[in-house]
Amino acid sequence: MKKMIAIILMAVMLMSVMLLSACGGGDTATEPEEKPESTGADDSKPAVDEGAPVEIRVAWWGDTKRHELYNQICDAFEAKNPNIKLTREPVSWTDYWDKLTVQSASGGAPDFMGMHPQFASDYVRRGVLEPLDAYVKDGTIDLSNFSQAAIDSGTVNGINYMISMGLTTNTVLVNKSMLEDLGVQVPDFNWTWDDLKAIGSEARAVLDAKGKKDSWLREDASGAYQIFRYWARQNGRDLYTADGSIAYTKEDAASWFAMWKDLRDSGVVPDSATTTEYSKATLEDSLIARGKTAMVSIPPNQYKLYSAALPEAELIMVRNPSKPDGKVGEFVEGAHFAISSKTTPEKKLAAAKLINFWVNTEDSIKLFRLDQGVPANTKMVEFLTPLLDEQDKAIVDYVSKTIEIATPTTFPPSGASEVDSLFQQIAEKVRFDQLTPEDAGAQLVSEAQAILDSNKK
Missing domain, CATH: 3.40.190.10 (Periplasmic binding protein-like II)
Structure with missing residues (x-):
């Protein structure tokens, strides 16, 4: 072995x-x-004791x-x-x-x-x-x-x-024990966004029957720009082009926000207030550690940390959901x-x-x-x-x-952190019904490109 x-x-x-x-x-x-050979930076440094x-x-x-x-x-x-x-x-x-x-x-x-x-x-x-x-x-x-x-x-x-x-890459951590206790289907390694909705709807019905209104299938990842990156790549695009422009379309973004709105409205993921409440929670206080959700997107290197937080549970790792006819979303x-x-x-x-x-x-x-x-x-x-x-x-x-x-990706350009913050802000507005998914998609692409353009000057 x-x-x-x-x-x-x-x-x-x-x-x-x-x-x-x-x-x-x-x-x-x-x-x-x-x-390795010099990359062009100043290869000298001051002498120190x-x-x-x-x-x-x-x-x-x-x-x-x-x-x-x-x-x-x-x-x-x-x-x-x-x-x-x-x-x-x-x-x-x-x-x-x-x-x-x-x-x-x-x-x-x-x-x-x-x-x-x-x-x-x-x-x-x-x-x-x-x-x-x-x-x-x-x-x-x-x-x-x-x-x-x-x-x-x-x-x-x-x-x-x-x-x-x-x-590393990215994974969806699944509390297999929780899903089995609910009698709900456990996702395969290769599952789809449609599977997410179907399993979530099944879980919602069982949770409601048990009186667990404050539990859901997974967290709301609508504001996670790096998870949206998988969505954009599955659509044949990415976050950025090689010359530092926005690569995805307003339709890519609008469909992303619309999907998560549907999952919120159907109770597959938490309501907006709960997501805000837990947005800065430590792992020990997270929704999944408290037994309120059965899934969360994480880097796989955190698997042991979550296993320690949930010692009685059997945890497995599956891919981010994919699209049946889409491109590969994974990247290193x-x-x-x-x-x-x-x-x-x-x-x-x-x-x-x-x-x-x-x-x-x-x-x-x-x-x-x-x-x-x-x-x-x-x-x-x-x-x-x-x-x-x-x-x-x-x-x-x-x-x-x-x-x-996994397939190759592009390195984020100057201004990427500002775009990430913008994405979170827009996602939050959609969560609280201050923007429609369609308006959010158009606003994101327009303002994100403006940020990148300003950083090229």
Whole structure:
């Protein structure tokens, strides 16, 4: 079995090479073999006293379990680097980006931070992210065991600004036990949006009969731009074109909002007030953790976190619903680490060392495991294989299945974070019947394109 899991993990890495390249007690780091060539950024960096005491701010998003895990990794790093103190700033996903927007506007972004491709171009344009080529060139950050595709996933305009945390996709987590208790059909791995409506209607009838008016099939994902991306891709388009324009049509957006309105009106997903109430809930307080829903869209690397929150339930992972005659919606995803350009040379170097420790050492990977997806470092994949438990294997199995069918996507342009916020605002107005789906679709495309155009100037 270990050999089979190793093969699957390596297959995931090899498949990611093809997909991403189509788009624009060992406690020491793995030995460099061959340094990537300069990408055009300034490959020099100021000389600093590497042994001098330094304190850096370290920020990430997540829930309580992730905070505990990342604190362990930070503790392990401090033990190996006693001159570097890490001040930790963990928050939820939504609060993270709200906070980073404010911090970066005043030049106060964390020294070491999590970054997502959806927002990277914006932060590069604002001068928030530090080019990392100099740290790669001198070996502070070792990418010799990263595929070129994994390296490229962190580049903007040919310059390396980010280092991959892991390679992943997206999934719908299903509480199989809850559906079976209700006597409701459990979705297949390959299910459709029509199946979602049918299963949801069936669940609604049973829940009503049991007097559970405050329970639903799943959360309302109408405001999730990255899930809408699957819808647009299934329609043969995407969020953005290669030249940084909106790729989807007003009809794509209108039909998306109309579908979720229908699901709300029929009680398949929660009412608007409930969605707002739970919009910033932690995993432990989420609708699915409270037993009020049986499904939620998540990155598969969070499977273990939800399993811990629902220890008595059997949880499975299925694809996002598809369209019978539509295109493939899946694409390779993954978060990254980055460094603030506004901090001091000493703090930049310390942050670079932390990145290298996090993605390239056994001391970190034995803790980090699959938290952000399959490691980008192939040597760490080999190290990790014997440590996998059954839940880890389920994650690897799901990612391997979806990467096999995934197709290339485009990198979000400058202004993408503003478009994401606009999408959420418009979706909320539709939820509260302040906009019709048709008007929302037209407004989204018009205003989103205006945002992108303004960011090209």
